[in-house]
Amino acid sequence: MQINVNAASPFARKVRIVVREAGLADQVREIETAVSPVAPNADLAGANPLVKIPTLLLDDGRALYDSRVICEYLDSLAGHRLFPQSGMARWQSLCMQSLCDGILDAAVLTRYELAIRPQALRWQDWVDGQRAKINGGLATLEKAEPNFGGNFGIGEIGAACVLGYLDFRFPDIEWRATHPRLKAWFATVSTRDSVRETAPRA
Ligand SMILES: N[C@@H](CCC(=O)N[C@@H](CS)C(=O)NCC(=O)O)C(=O)O
Known part of the structure:
Protein backbone atom coordinates (compact mmCIF):
# COMPACT_ATOMS: atom_id res chain seq x y z
CA MET A 1 0.00 0.00 0.00
CA ALA A 78 -4.32 -4.39 12.66
CA GLY A 79 -7.09 -5.97 14.74
CA HIS A 80 -9.06 -2.89 15.82
CA ARG A 81 -6.71 -1.37 18.38
CA LEU A 82 -7.53 2.31 17.86
CA PHE A 83 -11.28 2.41 17.16
CA PRO A 84 -13.66 0.95 19.76
CA GLN A 85 -15.93 -1.47 17.90
CA SER A 86 -19.21 -1.11 19.79
CA GLY A 87 -21.24 0.71 22.41
CA MET A 88 -21.05 4.33 23.54
CA ALA A 89 -17.23 4.12 23.58
CA ARG A 90 -17.34 3.86 19.78
CA TRP A 91 -19.64 6.86 19.29
CA GLN A 92 -17.69 9.00 21.75
CA SER A 93 -14.44 8.13 20.06
CA LEU A 94 -15.84 8.91 16.58
CA CYS A 95 -17.31 12.16 17.88
CA MET A 96 -13.95 13.19 19.30
CA GLN A 97 -12.37 12.40 15.94
CA SER A 98 -15.02 14.59 14.26
CA LEU A 99 -14.40 17.41 16.73
CA CYS A 100 -10.69 17.31 16.01
CA ASP A 101 -11.23 17.10 12.25
CA GLY A 102 -13.55 20.11 12.53
CA ILE A 103 -10.90 22.11 14.39
CA LEU A 104 -8.39 21.11 11.73
CA ASP A 105 -10.79 22.09 8.92
CA ALA A 106 -11.09 25.55 10.51
CA ALA A 107 -7.31 25.83 10.96
CA VAL A 108 -6.43 24.60 7.45
CA LEU A 109 -9.04 26.91 5.85
CA THR A 110 -7.61 29.80 7.85
CA ARG A 111 -4.14 28.88 6.70
CA TYR A 112 -5.30 28.93 3.06
CA GLU A 113 -7.03 32.26 3.61
CA LEU A 114 -3.90 33.84 5.07
CA ALA A 115 -1.20 32.14 2.99
CA ILE A 116 -2.82 31.65 -0.44
CA ARG A 117 -5.67 34.10 -0.93
CA PRO A 118 -4.50 37.43 -2.37
CA GLN A 119 -4.32 40.01 0.42
CA ALA A 120 -6.88 42.33 -1.18
CA LEU A 121 -9.49 39.53 -1.13
CA ARG A 122 -9.05 38.45 2.47
CA TRP A 123 -12.09 38.58 4.75
CA GLN A 124 -11.37 39.15 8.44
CA ASP A 125 -14.88 38.22 9.63
CA TRP A 126 -14.47 34.84 8.01
CA VAL A 127 -11.05 34.34 9.65
CA ASP A 128 -12.58 35.35 13.00
CA GLY A 129 -15.42 32.85 12.48
CA GLN A 130 -12.94 30.02 11.91
CA ARG A 131 -10.90 31.13 14.93
CA ALA A 132 -14.06 30.91 17.08
CA LYS A 133 -14.50 27.28 15.98
CA ILE A 134 -10.88 26.55 16.92
CA ASN A 135 -11.32 28.20 20.32
CA GLY A 136 -14.60 26.40 21.02
CA GLY A 137 -13.08 23.08 20.00
CA LEU A 138 -10.04 23.60 22.24
CA ALA A 139 -12.28 24.44 25.21
CA THR A 140 -14.22 21.21 24.66
CA LEU A 141 -11.02 19.16 24.42
CA GLU A 142 -9.72 20.76 27.62
CA LYS A 143 -12.88 19.64 29.45
CA ALA A 144 -12.68 16.17 27.91
CA GLU A 145 -9.04 15.58 28.81
CA PRO A 146 -9.75 13.88 32.20
CA ASN A 147 -11.57 11.18 30.21
CA PHE A 148 -8.63 10.50 27.91
CA GLY A 149 -7.20 8.21 30.60
CA GLY A 150 -4.10 6.50 29.30
CA ASN A 151 -5.84 5.86 26.00
CA PHE A 152 -4.28 6.85 22.67
CA GLY A 153 -7.04 5.89 20.25
CA ILE A 154 -8.37 7.74 17.22
CA GLY A 155 -9.87 10.62 19.25
CA GLU A 156 -6.63 11.29 21.11
CA ILE A 157 -4.62 10.93 17.89
CA GLY A 158 -6.82 13.65 16.41
CA ALA A 159 -6.21 15.86 19.45
CA ALA A 160 -2.43 15.43 19.12
CA CYS A 161 -2.68 16.45 15.44
CA VAL A 162 -4.74 19.54 16.36
CA LEU A 163 -2.27 20.75 19.00
CA GLY A 164 0.76 20.01 16.82
CA TYR A 165 -0.76 21.87 13.88
CA LEU A 166 -1.62 24.93 15.99
CA ASP A 167 1.98 25.02 17.25
CA PHE A 168 3.23 24.70 13.67
CA ARG A 169 1.04 27.22 11.85
CA PHE A 170 -0.59 29.37 14.56
CA PRO A 171 1.85 29.80 17.47
CA ASP A 172 0.11 33.16 18.11
CA ILE A 173 -2.90 31.27 19.49
CA GLU A 174 -0.78 30.29 22.53
CA TRP A 175 -3.26 27.56 23.49
CA ARG A 176 -1.08 26.35 26.40
CA ALA A 177 -1.72 29.55 28.35
CA THR A 178 -5.43 28.79 28.70
CA HIS A 179 -5.54 24.98 28.45
CA PRO A 180 -3.37 23.56 31.25
CA ARG A 181 -4.72 20.00 30.99
CA LEU A 182 -4.08 19.83 27.27
CA LYS A 183 -0.64 21.33 27.84
CA ALA A 184 0.35 18.56 30.28
CA TRP A 185 -1.28 15.82 28.16
CA PHE A 186 0.43 16.98 24.95
CA ALA A 187 3.82 17.09 26.66
CA THR A 188 3.35 13.43 27.58
CA VAL A 189 2.04 12.12 24.25
CA SER A 190 4.68 14.08 22.34
CA THR A 191 7.25 11.58 23.64
CA ARG A 192 5.56 8.69 21.76
CA ASP A 193 7.57 7.52 18.74
CA SER A 194 4.53 7.87 16.44
CA VAL A 195 4.07 11.51 17.44
CA ARG A 196 7.76 12.43 17.41
CA GLU A 197 8.39 10.86 14.01
CA THR A 198 5.48 12.74 12.40
CA ALA A 199 6.08 16.22 13.83
CA PRO A 200 4.93 18.74 11.19
CA ARG A 201 7.47 20.49 9.01
CA ALA A 202 7.26 22.76 5.98
N1 LIG B 1 -11.55 15.68 5.31
C1 LIG B 1 -10.28 15.44 4.70
C2 LIG B 1 -9.46 16.72 4.70
C3 LIG B 1 -8.13 16.56 3.98
C4 LIG B 1 -7.50 17.91 3.63
O1 LIG B 1 -8.13 18.98 3.74
N2 LIG B 1 -6.24 17.85 3.21
C5 LIG B 1 -5.58 19.05 2.76
C6 LIG B 1 -4.14 19.08 3.24
S1 LIG B 1 -4.06 19.28 5.00
C7 LIG B 1 -5.55 19.04 1.24
O2 LIG B 1 -5.34 18.01 0.64
N3 LIG B 1 -5.78 20.21 0.61
C8 LIG B 1 -5.77 20.36 -0.81
C9 LIG B 1 -7.05 20.97 -1.31
O3 LIG B 1 -7.88 21.41 -0.48
O4 LIG B 1 -7.22 20.98 -2.52
C10 LIG B 1 -9.56 14.31 5.45
O5 LIG B 1 -9.89 14.07 6.60
O6 LIG B 1 -8.72 13.61 4.84
Whole structure:
Protein backbone atom coordinates (compact mmCIF):
# COMPACT_ATOMS: atom_id res chain seq x y z
CA MET A 1 0.00 0.00 0.00
CA GLN A 2 1.07 3.57 -0.46
CA ILE A 3 -0.27 6.79 1.02
CA ASN A 4 -0.03 10.26 -0.44
CA VAL A 5 0.91 12.54 2.43
CA ASN A 6 2.96 15.60 3.17
CA ALA A 7 4.88 16.57 6.22
CA ALA A 8 2.85 19.72 6.86
CA SER A 9 -0.62 18.17 6.62
CA PRO A 10 -2.40 17.46 9.92
CA PHE A 11 -4.89 15.11 8.23
CA ALA A 12 -2.05 13.12 6.71
CA ARG A 13 -0.41 13.12 10.14
CA LYS A 14 -3.46 11.36 11.63
CA VAL A 15 -2.93 8.53 9.16
CA ARG A 16 0.84 8.48 9.66
CA ILE A 17 0.38 8.17 13.42
CA VAL A 18 -2.19 5.38 12.94
CA VAL A 19 0.25 3.52 10.65
CA ARG A 20 2.83 3.58 13.42
CA GLU A 21 0.48 2.90 16.36
CA ALA A 22 -1.09 -0.01 14.46
CA GLY A 23 2.32 -1.55 13.72
CA LEU A 24 1.89 -1.27 9.94
CA ALA A 25 4.94 0.84 9.07
CA ASP A 26 6.53 -1.96 7.04
CA GLN A 27 3.38 -2.36 4.91
CA VAL A 28 2.74 1.26 3.96
CA ARG A 29 4.93 3.49 1.81
CA GLU A 30 4.52 7.22 2.42
CA ILE A 31 4.73 9.31 -0.76
CA GLU A 32 5.43 13.01 -0.21
CA THR A 33 2.80 14.83 -2.30
CA ALA A 34 2.29 18.55 -2.90
CA VAL A 35 -1.32 19.80 -2.84
CA SER A 36 -3.00 23.16 -3.21
CA PRO A 37 -6.68 24.03 -3.53
CA VAL A 38 -5.82 26.41 -6.36
CA ALA A 39 -3.33 24.22 -8.25
CA PRO A 40 -4.69 20.66 -8.20
CA ASN A 41 -2.08 17.90 -8.36
CA ALA A 42 -2.89 16.08 -11.63
CA ASP A 43 -1.30 12.79 -10.53
CA LEU A 44 -3.35 12.69 -7.33
CA ALA A 45 -6.57 13.60 -9.17
CA GLY A 46 -6.48 10.18 -10.88
CA ALA A 47 -6.89 8.47 -7.51
CA ASN A 48 -8.94 11.01 -5.56
CA PRO A 49 -11.35 13.37 -7.36
CA LEU A 50 -11.18 15.72 -4.36
CA VAL A 51 -7.40 15.97 -4.98
CA LYS A 52 -6.64 15.95 -1.28
CA ILE A 53 -4.24 14.16 0.99
CA PRO A 54 -4.24 11.73 2.64
CA THR A 55 -5.16 9.27 -0.12
CA LEU A 56 -4.42 5.57 0.32
CA LEU A 57 -3.66 3.46 -2.76
CA LEU A 58 -4.27 -0.22 -2.23
CA ASP A 59 -2.13 -2.84 -3.96
CA ASP A 60 -5.04 -3.69 -6.31
CA GLY A 61 -5.14 -0.07 -7.54
CA ARG A 62 -8.20 1.02 -5.58
CA ALA A 63 -8.01 4.27 -3.62
CA LEU A 64 -9.43 5.09 -0.18
CA TYR A 65 -9.98 8.57 1.25
CA ASP A 66 -10.46 10.61 3.50
CA SER A 67 -8.40 10.39 6.71
CA ARG A 68 -11.29 8.91 8.73
CA VAL A 69 -11.84 6.11 6.24
CA ILE A 70 -8.13 5.41 5.88
CA CYS A 71 -7.51 5.39 9.64
CA GLU A 72 -10.36 2.96 10.28
CA TYR A 73 -9.35 0.76 7.35
CA LEU A 74 -5.76 0.52 8.61
CA ASP A 75 -6.99 -0.18 12.13
CA SER A 76 -9.15 -3.02 10.80
CA LEU A 77 -6.02 -4.61 9.29
CA ALA A 78 -4.32 -4.39 12.66
CA GLY A 79 -7.09 -5.97 14.74
CA HIS A 80 -9.06 -2.89 15.82
CA ARG A 81 -6.71 -1.37 18.38
CA LEU A 82 -7.53 2.31 17.86
CA PHE A 83 -11.28 2.41 17.16
CA PRO A 84 -13.66 0.95 19.76
CA GLN A 85 -15.93 -1.47 17.90
CA SER A 86 -19.21 -1.11 19.79
CA GLY A 87 -21.24 0.71 22.41
CA MET A 88 -21.05 4.33 23.54
CA ALA A 89 -17.23 4.12 23.58
CA ARG A 90 -17.34 3.86 19.78
CA TRP A 91 -19.64 6.86 19.29
CA GLN A 92 -17.69 9.00 21.75
CA SER A 93 -14.44 8.13 20.06
CA LEU A 94 -15.84 8.91 16.58
CA CYS A 95 -17.31 12.16 17.88
CA MET A 96 -13.95 13.19 19.30
CA GLN A 97 -12.37 12.40 15.94
CA SER A 98 -15.02 14.59 14.26
CA LEU A 99 -14.40 17.41 16.73
CA CYS A 100 -10.69 17.31 16.01
CA ASP A 101 -11.23 17.10 12.25
CA GLY A 102 -13.55 20.11 12.53
CA ILE A 103 -10.90 22.11 14.39
CA LEU A 104 -8.39 21.11 11.73
CA ASP A 105 -10.79 22.09 8.92
CA ALA A 106 -11.09 25.55 10.51
CA ALA A 107 -7.31 25.83 10.96
CA VAL A 108 -6.43 24.60 7.45
CA LEU A 109 -9.04 26.91 5.85
CA THR A 110 -7.61 29.80 7.85
CA ARG A 111 -4.14 28.88 6.70
CA TYR A 112 -5.30 28.93 3.06
CA GLU A 113 -7.03 32.26 3.61
CA LEU A 114 -3.90 33.84 5.07
CA ALA A 115 -1.20 32.14 2.99
CA ILE A 116 -2.82 31.65 -0.44
CA ARG A 117 -5.67 34.10 -0.93
CA PRO A 118 -4.50 37.43 -2.37
CA GLN A 119 -4.32 40.01 0.42
CA ALA A 120 -6.88 42.33 -1.18
CA LEU A 121 -9.49 39.53 -1.13
CA ARG A 122 -9.05 38.45 2.47
CA TRP A 123 -12.09 38.58 4.75
CA GLN A 124 -11.37 39.15 8.44
CA ASP A 125 -14.88 38.22 9.63
CA TRP A 126 -14.47 34.84 8.01
CA VAL A 127 -11.05 34.34 9.65
CA ASP A 128 -12.58 35.35 13.00
CA GLY A 129 -15.42 32.85 12.48
CA GLN A 130 -12.94 30.02 11.91
CA ARG A 131 -10.90 31.13 14.93
CA ALA A 132 -14.06 30.91 17.08
CA LYS A 133 -14.50 27.28 15.98
CA ILE A 134 -10.88 26.55 16.92
CA ASN A 135 -11.32 28.20 20.32
CA GLY A 136 -14.60 26.40 21.02
CA GLY A 137 -13.08 23.08 20.00
CA LEU A 138 -10.04 23.60 22.24
CA ALA A 139 -12.28 24.44 25.21
CA THR A 140 -14.22 21.21 24.66
CA LEU A 141 -11.02 19.16 24.42
CA GLU A 142 -9.72 20.76 27.62
CA LYS A 143 -12.88 19.64 29.45
CA ALA A 144 -12.68 16.17 27.91
CA GLU A 145 -9.04 15.58 28.81
CA PRO A 146 -9.75 13.88 32.20
CA ASN A 147 -11.57 11.18 30.21
CA PHE A 148 -8.63 10.50 27.91
CA GLY A 149 -7.20 8.21 30.60
CA GLY A 150 -4.10 6.50 29.30
CA ASN A 151 -5.84 5.86 26.00
CA PHE A 152 -4.28 6.85 22.67
CA GLY A 153 -7.04 5.89 20.25
CA ILE A 154 -8.37 7.74 17.22
CA GLY A 155 -9.87 10.62 19.25
CA GLU A 156 -6.63 11.29 21.11
CA ILE A 157 -4.62 10.93 17.89
CA GLY A 158 -6.82 13.65 16.41
CA ALA A 159 -6.21 15.86 19.45
CA ALA A 160 -2.43 15.43 19.12
CA CYS A 161 -2.68 16.45 15.44
CA VAL A 162 -4.74 19.54 16.36
CA LEU A 163 -2.27 20.75 19.00
CA GLY A 164 0.76 20.01 16.82
CA TYR A 165 -0.76 21.87 13.88
CA LEU A 166 -1.62 24.93 15.99
CA ASP A 167 1.98 25.02 17.25
CA PHE A 168 3.23 24.70 13.67
CA ARG A 169 1.04 27.22 11.85
CA PHE A 170 -0.59 29.37 14.56
CA PRO A 171 1.85 29.80 17.47
CA ASP A 172 0.11 33.16 18.11
CA ILE A 173 -2.90 31.27 19.49
CA GLU A 174 -0.78 30.29 22.53
CA TRP A 175 -3.26 27.56 23.49
CA ARG A 176 -1.08 26.35 26.40
CA ALA A 177 -1.72 29.55 28.35
CA THR A 178 -5.43 28.79 28.70
CA HIS A 179 -5.54 24.98 28.45
CA PRO A 180 -3.37 23.56 31.25
CA ARG A 181 -4.72 20.00 30.99
CA LEU A 182 -4.08 19.83 27.27
CA LYS A 183 -0.64 21.33 27.84
CA ALA A 184 0.35 18.56 30.28
CA TRP A 185 -1.28 15.82 28.16
CA PHE A 186 0.43 16.98 24.95
CA ALA A 187 3.82 17.09 26.66
CA THR A 188 3.35 13.43 27.58
CA VAL A 189 2.04 12.12 24.25
CA SER A 190 4.68 14.08 22.34
CA THR A 191 7.25 11.58 23.64
CA ARG A 192 5.56 8.69 21.76
CA ASP A 193 7.57 7.52 18.74
CA SER A 194 4.53 7.87 16.44
CA VAL A 195 4.07 11.51 17.44
CA ARG A 196 7.76 12.43 17.41
CA GLU A 197 8.39 10.86 14.01
CA THR A 198 5.48 12.74 12.40
CA ALA A 199 6.08 16.22 13.83
CA PRO A 200 4.93 18.74 11.19
CA ARG A 201 7.47 20.49 9.01
CA ALA A 202 7.26 22.76 5.98
N1 LIG B 1 -11.55 15.68 5.31
C1 LIG B 1 -10.28 15.44 4.70
C2 LIG B 1 -9.46 16.72 4.70
C3 LIG B 1 -8.13 16.56 3.98
C4 LIG B 1 -7.50 17.91 3.63
O1 LIG B 1 -8.13 18.98 3.74
N2 LIG B 1 -6.24 17.85 3.21
C5 LIG B 1 -5.58 19.05 2.76
C6 LIG B 1 -4.14 19.08 3.24
S1 LIG B 1 -4.06 19.28 5.00
C7 LIG B 1 -5.55 19.04 1.24
O2 LIG B 1 -5.34 18.01 0.64
N3 LIG B 1 -5.78 20.21 0.61
C8 LIG B 1 -5.77 20.36 -0.81
C9 LIG B 1 -7.05 20.97 -1.31
O3 LIG B 1 -7.88 21.41 -0.48
O4 LIG B 1 -7.22 20.98 -2.52
C10 LIG B 1 -9.56 14.31 5.45
O5 LIG B 1 -9.89 14.07 6.60
O6 LIG B 1 -8.72 13.61 4.84
